[in-house]
Amino acid sequence: MHLVSVMRRCVWAVLLWPNLLTSSVPLDCRQEQGGVSRCSSISQEKLLDRVIQHAELIYRVSEESCSLYEETFIPLPLQFQRNQAGYSCRTLPIPSSRSEVQQISDKWLLHSVLMLVQSWLEPLVYLQTSLDRYDAAPEVIINKTKWVSEKLISLEQGVVVLIKEMLDEGLLNLNHSEEALFQYDVQPEMVESVMKDYTLLSCFKKDAHKMEAFLKLLKCRQTEIYNCS
Amino acid sequence: MAALSSNLLLLLLMSSLDWLSTPGNGFFMARHDVTSPAPPEPHITECISRDQATFQCWWSPGNFHNLSSPGALRLFYINSLASEWKECPKYVHPNRECFFDNNHTSIWIPYCMQLRGQNNVTYYNEEDCFRVENIVRPDPPVSLNWTLLNISPSGLNYDVMVNWEAPPSADVKTGWMRIEYEIQYRAGNTTKWDALEMQRQTQQTIFGLHVGKEYEVHIRCRMRSFVRFGEFSDPIFIQVISSKGSTFPLTLVLVFGITGVLILVMLIVSSQQRRLMMILLPPVPAPKIKGIDPELLKWHTIIHRRGPDKFQLENKGKLDDLNFSSTGGGLGGPPTYATDFYQDELWVEFIEVDAEDAGTGEKEDNQGSDTQRLLDVPQPISHHMNIGFSNAVSFPDSDSGRASCYDPDVPDQDTLMATLLPGQPEDGEVKTSPAPERLLIRTQTAGPQTWFNTDFYAQVSNVMPTGGVVLSPGQQLRIQESTSGTEEEPQQGKEHKGSEDSEEEKEKEEQFQLLVVDPEGGRQAAESNTPQMFAPPSSPIPGEGYQTILPQPAETEPAATAEDGQSPYILPDSPQSQVFARVADYTVVQELNSQHSLLLNPPPRQSPPACRPQHPLKALPSMPVGYITPDLLGSLSP
Numbered sequence: 086m087h088l089v090s091v092m093r094r095c096v097w098a099v100l101l102w103p104n105l106l107t108s109s110v111p112l113d114c115r116q117e118q119g120g121v122s123r124c125s126s127i128s129q130e131k132l133l134d135r136v137i138q139h140a141e142l143i144y145r146v147s148e149e150s151c152s153l154y155e156e157t158f159i160p161l162p163l164q165f166q167r168n169q170a171g172y173s174c175r176t177l178p179i180p181s182s183r184s185e186v187q188q189i190s191d192k193w194l195l196h197s198v199l200m201l202v203q204s205w206l207e208p209l210v211y212l213q214t215s216l217d218r219y220d221a222a223p224e225v226i227i228n229k230t231k232w233v234s235e236k237l238i239s240l241e242q243g244v245v246v247l248i249k250e251m252l253d254e255g256l257l258n259l260n261h262s263e264e265a266l267f268q269y270d271v272q273p274e275m276v277e278s279v280m281k282d283y284t285l286l287s288c289f290k291k292d293a294h295k296m297e298a299f300l301k302l303l304k305c306r307q308t309e310i311y312n313c314s
Numbered sequence: 315m316a317a318l319s320s321n322l323l324l325l326l327l328m329s330s331l332d333w334l335s336t337p338g339n340g341f342f343m344a345r346h347d348v349t350s351p352a353p354p355e356p357h358i359t360e361c362i363s364r365d366q367a368t369f370q371c372w373w374s375p376g377n378f379h380n381l382s383s384p385g386a387l388r389l390f391y392i393n394s395l396a397s398e399w400k401e402c403p404k405y406v407h408p409n410r411e412c413f414f415d416n417n418h419t420s421i422w423i424p425y426c427m428q429l430r431g432q433n434n435v436t437y438y439n440e441e442d443c444f445r446v447e448n449i450v451r452p453d454p455p456v457s458l459n460w461t462l463l464n465i466s467p468s469g470l471n472y473d474v475m476v477n478w479e480a481p482p483s484a485d486v487k488t489g490w491m492r493i494e495y496e497i498q499y500r501a502g503n504t505t506k507w508d509a510l511e512m513q514r515q516t517q518q519t520i521f522g523l524h525v526g527k528e529y530e531v532h533i534r535c536r537m538r539s540f541v542r543f544g545e546f547s548d549p550i551f552i553q554v555i556s557s558k559g560s561t562f563p564l565t566l567v568l569v570f571g572i573t574g575v576l577i578l579v580m581l582i583v584s585s586q587q588r589r590l591m592m593i594l595l596p597p598v599p600a601p602k603i604k605g606i607d608p609e610l611l612k613w614h615t616i617i618h619r620r621g622p623d624k625f626q627l628e629n630k631g632k633l634d635d636l637n638f639s640s641t642g643g644g645l646g647g648p649p650t651y652a653t654d655f656y657q658d659e660l661w662v663e664f665i666e667v668d669a670e671d672a673g674t675g676e677k678e679d680n681q682g683s684d685t686q687r688l689l690d691v692p693q694p695i696s697h698h699m700n701i702g703f704s705n706a707v708s709f710p711d712s713d714s715g716r717a718s719c720y721d722p723d724v725p726d727q728d729t730l731m732a733t734l735l736p737g738q739p740e741d742g743e744v745k746t747s748p749a750p751e752r753l754l755i756r757t758q759t760a761g762p763q764t765w766f767n768t769d770f771y772a773q774v775s776n777v778m779p780t781g782g783v784v785l786s787p788g789q790q791l792r793i794q795e796s797t798s799g800t801e802e803e804p805q806q807g808k809e810h811k812g813s814e815d816s817e818e819e820k821e822k823e824e825q826f827q828l829l830v831v832d833p834e835g836g837r838q839a840a841e842s843n844t845p846q847m848f849a850p851p852s853s854p855i856p857g858e859g860y861q862t863i864l865p866q867p868a869e870t871e872p873a874a875t876a877e878d879g880q881s882p883y884i885l886p887d888s889p890q891s892q893v894f895a896r897v898a899d900y901t902v903v904q905e906l907n908s909q910h911s912l913l914l915n916p917p918p919r920q921s922p923p924a925c926r927p928q929h930p931l932k933a934l935p936s937m938p939v940g941y942i943t944p945d946l947l948g949s950l951s952p
Contacts, residue, residue: 092484100821110655121350124633137489141492143540144539148539176394181395181420181421181423182367182416182417182419182421183367183419183421184364184367184416184417184419185420291422291445291447292422292446294422295421295422297515298490299423300488301488301489301490302488302489302490305487305488305489
């Protein structure tokens with residue numbers, strides 16, 4: 086009897102051996118995705134899950150703040166959600182059709198995501214300063230924008246770690262382009278400022294959706310359960 | 315580079331599109347937000363994507379029926395990746411539809427649509443621009459069915475679990491699209507659908523359905539955090555039929571039980587009706603406090619004459635409590651001070667001094683206590699009753715402070731006196747500057763019975779046979795003796811008098827008489843035209859320090875008649891010869907008897923009180939009740 090039970094336990098240990106490695110999550114990385122060096126022990130799968138969660142959350146919050154901003158400041162005829170006329174969002178050289186997305190490699194997917202994330206770091210800061218200039222901007226919008234800005238930074242860090250883990254590339258230099266896309270000292274007129282901020286919020290919402298879609302596609306490819314074509 | 319520049323150009327083009335225009339007829343606005351009539355020209359009806367990877371657009375020729383044939387209208391599109399307008403990749407002509415497949419669909423970039431007819435006629439609406447993710451309407455979920463969860467113990471309600479599957483066209487497995495679902499259900503015969511909360515799972519519980527009813531359920535879905543729903547799925551029907559046996563006895567038992575209880579309660583109530591009524595509706599006790607009968611509050615004053623110069627006032631009411639007998643200290647009466655005045659005034663007005671008594675004691679009364687002393691009675695006063703006083707000093711001014719404190723330079727005496735008396739001088743006959751000498755007192759009396767008083771109180775030194783009462787100046791004599799200089803001033807002041815006043819005062823200066831008017835005659839006296847009397851200094855009449863107050867007529871003209879004789883109530887003869895002894899400065903009417911006689915106490919000989927710097931008139935309010943003069947009463951008459 087004793088021998089049987091010991092044998093059983095050994096079998097269990099052998100079988101569950103890989104799980105011990107994959108499911109171990111050190112305390113450091115439980116909260117935050119940041120800290121590239123400290124979170125090397127988190128599993129790739131979990132990191133990707135967490136990154137995807139971040140992206141989903143960022144998209145949801147950006148959508149809420151965009152709707153709120155639209156309700157508060159934009160009159161009905163000018164609302165973009167209803168009139169999807171083209172407005173100038175900064176387009177990056179990344180694939181934008183599903184077929185293209187399906188065709189590009191994981192590396193390109195991740196880099197696209199990183200590019201997207203990095204392209205929005207500065208505009209969000211500008212958006213925050215612009216919102217602060219308002220007389221009666223709702224607290225909610227300001228808080229959400231601030232939250233999104235913070236989460237985007239950690240998303241960037243997560244994606245960098247992912248790139249390092251998945252693509253075995255060296256640690257990317259996280260220096261961003263020095264050129265300032267926005268002028269912070271010039272205060273535009275109120276109407277112009279409102280439309281500019283609205284455009285920023287809408288475009289960011291769109292790009293957050295894009296990030297989320299890319300990351301989900303990446304996950305799908307990673308699991309290889311479904312035919313992610 | 316060229317591509318980049320063209321892209322930038324296109325970007326500019328796109329951004330320059332007039333997205334600030336008012337809502338137009340683009341399919342985006344028209345279909346979903348603004349119900350506008352279909353435009354007459356060819357237009358895009360709708361563009362829809364089902365899977366966020368492809369999309370279709372439909373158009374309509376509008377009223378241009380010549381363009382309805384296939385191929386007459388062509389669809390062109392442009393997006394930020396294309397440098398020029400491109401034609402539809404795949405036409406579905408029977409449907410007037412253009413289908414964009416995977417290769418031609420780019421997400422997250424704006425598309426614009428355009429229709430072109432023959433000869434490159436372009437029908438373009440700026441509103442027909444969109445991003446593909448925003449036009450996604452997922453297909454309805456499939457495989458909708460339900461299972462019974464449980465039935466309530468009463469057997470009347472039940473819960474149902476509804477489950478379904480995501481539409482196959484939407485790629486939720488890979489996470490390309492995130493979808494949420496909405497279930498709506500309704501009872502078979504109603505028209506209004508009940509919607510449940512958005513659900514991200516592919517199952518939902520519906521609670522509280524009724525047994526026996528048939529329910530219809532359908533479902534639709536949309537992309538999470540987006541606005542547009544897809545179409546509804548085909549409905550399914552839910553119905554649970556109850557087993558009758560379980561509910562029947564329960565209802566019977568309930569019905570019978572309630573009926574029995576009701577019958578029992580009715581029996582109890584009918585048998586114990588009286589007791590129950592006592593318990594539930596106790597009788598209200600009758601009030602035990604007897605209020606005050608208003609009849610009892612009525613009272614009147616009776617003046618009893620006790621003697622030649624004794625009067626007793628008696629207040630009689632229904633209640634003995636209210637019957638104050640007058641003793642030293644003033645007249646009793648109703649508790650209110652003002653009412654005192656009313657009552658006393660009335661009585662004082664109607665005080666009739668008995669002629670017999672007056673006559674008998676005339677001579678003797680000149681000197682002292684037998685004289686009926688009456689307070690100055692208010693005369694029936696007309697509008698302007700000028701009663702001049704020769705001298706403020708010459709007043710038989712029993713006012714405690716004023717005589718001795720006479721200050722010829724005090725300017726306000728007459729005005730103050732005027733304020734004391736009822737009404738205010740209107741004609742300005744009150745002279746302020748010569749005030750010390752002449753105090754014209756003008757009053758408007760509301761009451762005809764107001765006796766005008768030259769002073770707060772005066773001493774009756776004699777009673778005329780006709781009923782007039784002569785007031786003695788008392789204090790006045792003394793002061794006149796002491797200050798001869800003051801006599802001059804009255805004389806001067808006399809000059810300053812008004813014309814009308816001066817006449818009379820010259821005529822009447824030596825005649826001072828207090829008229830006591832009968833109650834009956836009081837009113838008449840009011841209208842009588844009695845002149846005013848002024849009391850000049852008594853220099854022409856030595857020792858004649860008395861004043862006579864004549865009842866003033868209602869007319870304003872003081873100079874009407876110099877002769878007092880016109881008044882039936884006026885002027886006993888030869889007042890001048892009557893030098894009346896000094897009497898006390900003031901006296902107190904203690905009582906009134908039934909014969910309208912005043913009973914006065916012998917006035918105490920008292921030196922005038924210390925000279926008070928303040929005007930004596932100001933001290934008026936603090937005078938005790940007993941010293942209220944009739945004119946004050948008159949001032950208080952309504």
